[in-house]
Amino acid sequence: MTNHAEIIATEKQDAKGANPPIIWPQKANLLPKEIFVRPDVFEEELARIFYGKEWLMIAHEAEIPNIGDFKTTQVGRVPLLITRDNDGEINVYYNACSHRGVQLETATSGNKLRFRCPYHSWLFNAKGDLIGCPNKPGDFPSDFDKSNYPLDRPRMAIVHGLILVTFNPETPPIEEYLEGYIDKIAQVFGGDGNLRLLGAQKVVFHANWKTFHDNDTYHAGLLHTAFQMLNWSGGSGHQTANARGHRSYVGEVTLPEEVNRLKDPSLIEFKGEASECSSASVRLFPISGMTRHLNTIGIRFANPISVDETEVHYTYFGRAEDDEEMIRHRVRQASNLLGPCGMVSMEDAAVFHRLHTAGTTPGNAVFLKGVTDDHGIPEEFQQSDEAANLPGWEHYRQTMGYPKEQS
Ligand code: FES
Ligand SMILES: [Fe+2]
Known part of the structure; x- marks a missing residue:
């Protein structure tokens, strides 16, 4: 059966069956949609990114x-x-x-x-x-x-206990590759890598791997009903992003004074000092990342299966020093909040699929929130700025060797 990615690829081929080059828009806040659905792009990404100079x-x-x-x-x-x-x-x-x-x-x-x-x-x-x-x-x-x-x-x-590999002898040493992000990883894990595995789930999203990785902070309070119900939208947090495409997020989480929408509010209870109640995440280029939210500590190991399939292993952790009560609490909270069917992430799969389905339409995707000059990439990012994804896209463009359109 021919899928929509193959249809668009065939339509774009010239008379000899060759694929047209990708020409990147000149403005820094635009992405050509065809990169999400072309099988030839996917093959090139395996070679240049996943088997390239990345950990x-x-x-x-x-x-x-x-x-x-x-x-x-x-x-x-x-x-x-x-x-x-x-x-x-x-x-x-x-x-x-x-x-x-x-x-x-x-x-x-x-x-x-x-x-x-x-x-x-x-x-x-x-x-x-x-x-x-x-x-x-x-x-x-x-x-x-x-x-x-x-x-x-x-x-x-x-x-910090995170195991990384690279297939390329020219990939920089890990300390250089993760410069500025090693401490942020520890912060997500709750201080260091001394963790205990609590469980795991495996999901295949019917979407291109970049759709999964590009998931922004702008959407959280808008797409996810539970974020709105629990009034977690906040706004005082911030993001960082660097030229290697890594990015981080730290935000306060204000616990609602009264929870009348949940039969069992203990699900969103925070056990610990109120001052430590926060949300933090690190996403490493090209695809995987880790998140701490309330008492959940999760790592999402993702892998591209094909141009329109992405497998994600949601793994849930506690701290090694946790007592039995804390472990029970973390187990309940982990997948129920930030798992693939969790209260504050379940809508993602549907949106990834719809983004992918419409990736065959012409034109560019546009980033606006946090963009001050559409020809430049900002260096500072607020909590909900989608602009924090742009340094990663520039790293992607350069790694893939796509030239920018001439004016
Ligand atoms: S023993 Fe022969 S292939 Fe493994
Ligand atoms: Fe989401």
């Missing part, structure tokens, strides 16, 4: 707290295996046997210290060493040595 968030070490715990995931189409070995160290491997390249592990998560490839029974430990491979003397070349066949690894970094 990609793939897990938090609190997801695999015990020796032998593992998780599998993907960056673009590349499958990865994350293990905690018998020394307690975290390892990230390409999830592919070093013999003929079969995907080694298919479970999403589990606990084991040995991984057996089903094809020819090669056996690896959680450190990625090949520890067994059936063969008789004379079967293999005489210089065969198991130590030459470990699992292959991408570059890896850990920041």
